[in-house]
Amino acid sequence: MADAPHVPLASLTGSAHPAVGRALSSPAPASSPGVKDLLLPGRVSKSFHIETFGCQMNVHDSEKVAGVLLERGYSPVDDPLAADVIFYNTCSIREKAAQKVFSRLGQHRGPAGRGKIIGVLGCVAQQEGEEIFERAPWVSLVCGSASYRRLPDLLAQLESGNRRVMGLDTDTEETFETEITRRDNPFRAYLTIIEGCDKACSYCVVPYTRGPERSRSSDSILREVRELAALGYSEIQLLGQTVNSYRDPAPRALSFADLLLAVAETPGIRRVRFTTSHPRDFGPDIVAAIDAHPSICDHVHLPVQSGSTSVLRRMLRTYTRDEYLEKIAMIRSARRSIALSTDIIVGFPGEDANEFSETLSLLDLVQYDQIFSFKFSPRPHTPAEHMDDALSEEEKGSRLTTLQERQREIQLRRNQSFAGQSFELLVDNRGHKPGQWAGRTSSNRVVNFASPRPDLLGQYVQVRVTQAGPNSLLGDLV
Ligand code: SAH
Numbered sequence: 001m002a003d004a005p006h007v008p009l010a011s012l013t014g015s016a017h018p019a020v021g022r023a024l025s026s027p028a029p030a031s032s033p034g035v036k037d038l039l040l041p042g043r044v045s046k047s048f049h050i051e052t053f054g055c056q057m058n059v060h061d062s063e064k065v066a067g068v069l070l071e072r073g074y075s076p077v078d079d080p081l082a083a084d085v086i087f088y089n090t091c092s093i094r095e096k097a098a099q100k101v102f103s104r105l106g107q108h109r110g111p112a113g114r115g116k117i118i119g120v121l122g123c124v125a126q127q128e129g130e131e132i133f134e135r136a137p138w139v140s141l142v143c144g145s146a147s148y149r150r151l152p153d154l155l156a157q158l159e160s161g162n163r164r165v166m167g168l169d170t171d172t173e174e175t176f177e178t179e180i181t182r183r184d185n186p187f188r189a190y191l192t193i194i195e196g197c198d199k200a201c202s203y204c205v206v207p208y209t210r211g212p213e214r215s216r217s218s219d220s221i222l223r224e225v226r227e228l229a230a231l232g233y234s235e236i237q238l239l240g241q242t243v244n245s246y247r248d249p250a251p252r253a254l255s256f257a258d259l260l261l262a263v264a265e266t267p268g269i270r271r272v273r274f275t276t277s278h279p280r281d282f283g284p285d286i287v288a289a290i291d292a293h294p295s296i297c298d299h300v301h302l303p304v305q306s307g308s309t310s311v312l313r314r315m316l317r318t319y320t321r322d323e324y325l326e327k328i329a330m331i332r333s334a335r336r337s338i339a340l341s342t343d344i345i346v347g348f349p350g351e352d353a354n355e356f357s358e359t360l361s362l363l364d365l366v367q368y369d370q371i372f373s374f375k376f377s378p379r380p381h382t383p384a385e386h387m388d389d390a391l392s393e394e395e396k397g398s399r400l401t402t403l404q405e406r407q408r409e410i411q412l413r414r415n416q417s418f419a420g421q422s423f424e425l426l427v428d429n430r431g432h433k434p435g436q437w438a439g440r441t442s443s444n445r446v447v448n449f450a451s452p453r454p455d456l457l458g459q460y461v462q463v464r465v466t467q468a469g470p471n472s473l474l475g476d477l478v
C-alpha cells in the first residue's frame, strides 16, 4: 500500500444496530446542473474538503476517505465553499456534537451548494439516516462508517448523475481499508485494528452508529505497520472503541498483547500507543507486554465512567468499583511506572450526592494523570434516554466543575513531582512563541521547551523538566 504525498488535509477539527442497508438513488432533475456536469473527464480541478468531528477513529476514517477521493482524482482544498465535494464526518456522542453539523450544512443552502456533492458521514449519518435529506435537501450522500467500503461505488453513482445515495448498512464482517490513506501527521500514524463495539453501555450511541465489533487481521495490520515504518513513521497509535477486545481473525490468532509486541518489534517503530481500553477486557498480559518492551508506551487510557458501583450497574459497564480498582492495582504493580487517564460521566440519571462523591473519592484513590469528563447527555435509541433524568443542567454543571477542580489539584501535584527528571519527547508541535516547541513523553505528558533549531518536528529529544502546571510541563533540552 502506498501513501499519498503529504498534503495537509483541508480541515480536521476536534480534539452504533439495525441494518438499513440500501442505496437510495434518484436521477438529477433535468433543470439543475448535476454533479455529473462538473465532474466530466477533462475538468482540471475536482476538489474536496473534509471536516471531522469526534474521536480519533473518526479522524482516521477521514484520512482513509481522503485516500478514496485522491484515488478518484480529487485534490484537497482548505475552503469548503470552493470545493466540489464537501464531506462532514460527524460525531453524535453527545447532543452538542450532533447539532454542529446542521449549522455547517446551512452554509451550502441555495446557490452555494448547487452542483456539488455534499455528504454527511460518520455517526450522525448513521443515526439520522434519510432524515438528513429532509432537513437539508441539498445533501447528496449520507453514509455511516460501517459502509465506507462502499464509498467508491457511492461516489461513482453520484458522478454518473444520481442525486442521492445512502450507505447505512451495519450488518458487515468487514473493516474499512483503503489503497491510499492520506495521513495528516507525518510521524504519528493512526491505525484502526477493531471497528464497532459489542458492549452495550446504556448511555452510548456507538454500538448503534458503528455496528458490531470487527477486527482486522494481524497480517494486514503488521504489513501496514512495516509500510508506515518504511515511510518514516515512528509512532503507531492502534485504535478501537474497545481496542483491547481485539480478536485476530487470521489463523495465527494473535492476542491483543501479542499484537502490541509484534508492532513494537517492527524495525523503525519507536512508540506504540493504543486507545481505548475497556476495563473488563484489560488483562495482566497487556501489563506484561508494556513491561517487556520499552517501545510500548507507558500510558493506559482506561475509562471508568463512574466511581459508584450502583451507577456502573445502571450504565451496564459490566464491572464494579472494586473490580476496576483491582485492574488499577494490577497496572500499578508493573515494573515500569504507567500513566493513567480516564473518561467520566457526571449526572447520569439518578446519580445522587453519595454516588457522585464516590467518583470524587475514586479520583483520590487512583491519582489519574488526566481525565476527560462530560455531563450526561441523553441520546436517541439508548436505554438511558428513557431513564429518569432528574438532575438539572445546573446541577450537572456544578458536579462537573467540582470534579475538574479536584482533578486539577491532583494533576498539579503529580506534575510537580516530575521537576528535575528527564524524559524523551517526540516533538509534535510548535509553541505559541517563536523558538518554542512541544512534545509528548511516552507517558503522553506534554512538555514545552525552547530551541533555536528550525527542524525539530517529528524528532526525538531529551528534556529535563524545570516547571510544572496542571496540564503541561516546561523543560530544557538536555
Ligand atoms: N469506547 C470508549 C469510549 C467511547 S465515547 C469506552 O468504552 O470508554 C468517549 C466517551 O464519551 C465515553 O468514555 C464517555 O465518557 C463519553 N460519553 C459517551 N456517551 C455519552 C453520553 N451519552 N453523555 C455523556 N458522555 C458520554
Ligand code: SF4
Pocket: 197, 198, 199, 200, 201, 204, 205, 206, 207, 241, 242, 278
Ligand atoms: Fe460506548 Fe460502552 Fe462501547 Fe465504549 S464500550 S463505545 S462507552 S458502548
Ligand code: F3S
Pocket: 053, 054, 055, 056, 057, 058, 090, 091, 092, 093, 122, 123, 205, 206, 209, 210
Ligand atoms: Fe463520536 Fe462516533 Fe467517535 S459518536 S466519539 S465519532 S465513534
